Amino acid sequence: MTVTKTAVYETLTESSAAALAVRLGLFSSKSTLTCREIGDGNLNLVFHVYDKEQQKGLIIKQAVPYAKVVGESWPLSLDRARIESSALIRQAEHVPHLVPRVYYSDTELAVTVLEDLSHLEIARKGLIAGNDYPNLSRDIGEFLGNTLFYSSDYALDPHIKERLVKQFENPDLCDITENLVFTDPFFDHETNDFEEELRDEAETIWADDELKREAAKLKNRFLTSAETLIHGDLHTGSIFAGEKETKVIDPEFAFFGPIGFDIGQFIANLLLNALAREDAERAPLYTHVETVWDTFSRTFSDAWKKDARSAYRNTHGSLEETLKKAFEDAAGFAGCEMIRRTIGLSHVADLDTIVPFARRISQKKLALAIGSRLIKKRADFRSPQDIINTFKELA
Ligand code: SR1
Ligand code: MG
Numbered sequence: 133m134t135v136t137k138t139a140v141y142e143t144l145t146e147s148s149a150a151a152l153a154v155r156l157g158l159f160s161s162k163s164t165l166t167c168r169e170i171g172d173g174n175l176n177l178v179f180h181v182y183d184k185e186q187q188k189g190l191i192i193k194q195a196v197p198y199a200k201v202v203g204e205s206w207p208l209s210l211d212r213a214r215i216e217s218s219a220l221i222r223q224a225e226h227v228p229h230l231v232p233r234v235y236y237s238d239t240e241l242a243v244t245v246l247e248d249l250s251h252l253e254i255a256r257k258g259l260i261a262g263n264d265y266p267n268l269s270r271d272i273g274e275f276l277g278n279t280l281f282y283s284s285d286y287a288l289d290p291h292i293k294e295r296l297v298k299q300f301e302n303p304d305l306c307d308i309t310e311n312l313v314f315t316d317p318f319f320d321h322e323t324n325d326f327e328e329e330l331r332d333e334a335e336t337i338w339a340d341d342e343l344k345r346e347a348a349k350l351k352n353r354f355l356t357s358a359e360t361l362i363h364g365d366l367h368t369g370s371i372f373a374g375e376k377e378t379k380v381i382d383p384e385f386a387f388f389g390p391i392g393f394d395i396g397q398f399i400a401n402l403l404l405n406a407l408a409r410e411d412a413e414r415a416p417l418y419t420h421v422e423t424v425w426d427t428f429s430r431t432f433s434d435a436w437k438k439d440a441r442s443a444y445r446n447t448h449g450s451l452e453e454t455l456k457k458a459f460e461d462a463a464g465f466a467g468c469e470m471i472r473r474t475i476g477l478s479h480v481a482d483l484d485t486i487v488p489f490a491r492r493i494s495q496k497k498l499a500l501a502i503g504s505r506l507i508k509k510r511a512d513f514r515s516p517q518d519i520i521n522t523f524k525e526l527a
Contacts, residue, residue, distance in 0.1 A: 174201035189248035213242035219383035269420035271378035277431020283361035314351035358388035396465025467506030
């Protein structure tokens, strides 16, 4: 993998992206390439470059200097491309089979060239279509157990950790999460986005002092707990899945944050998908919620017993307390994510495509009720079954 600095930033087009791939020597100048811009996310351009004759493709991802979802009125640092490629490289040290390969990155052009994963599908799309991906939660649990342990103080020399914390300072993207996940949905804020039929529920949230206080505590955990390098945006749209393979993509929100954040976001998005399904189709989602936590905690614990620094490894109860706090946080973060994806900016297709409209509204009301309960009662939760029971009780 090469990291380069070119002279000037310019936005790529389909033809300049293909030309860049040739210039980098990733395709021969004689090959006949097709290139399509396929980005459907909120922030970046994504080009799929393909050589039909060689049956070989790759992805060129480029950050643009604003949030694509809003437009140029929302400027955003290009540094997220550096964060993303650095995070992918670090994750690959521990779980190379669960992340795309990085072929090249250029911090000035804000470009990352990545393995083509088009034989897989975005997990959110597949889950909405009714695919259950039996390995999904085991793979995500393994990803989380390894990446979250090996970048934490439990594993790292303090000087190295301090250097990494600086390397992964990510103020612009953390600011997005701080506002969109932890603040705006809990107040009558202009970024919020919801159907008029949900106004009573939104106003109930805005008037609920206990809920707002608990969400503020979770925001404070997010802001101040530099426990480990987290993915930072681990919803089901950041995961490619297939029958046998899982790849975690898009870690541009990575920074040193609380261990429970990624786990909570993943669980929230499973629950949002469960709300979009009929009762009889929900069991695989419940299994995923249990499996992701069980696999995460087993992987994290095994790594701890093998590689934790002695002060932690030899302190009775330290691992158990760390996991308990991570679980409590995860439940609360899941609640914030459920509320945010329902009345805040940037919804999820799982809920937004429910038909008929009346059911969409009733399921969104449930998402708000479940999210609120997870935030308020998180300290009482001990296991994924407690989250599932809350979901079943309310939904
Ligand atoms: C303005 S960005 C909106 C959302 O898109 C990303 O995927 C993150 O979830 C972010 O909060
Ligand atoms: Mg993304």
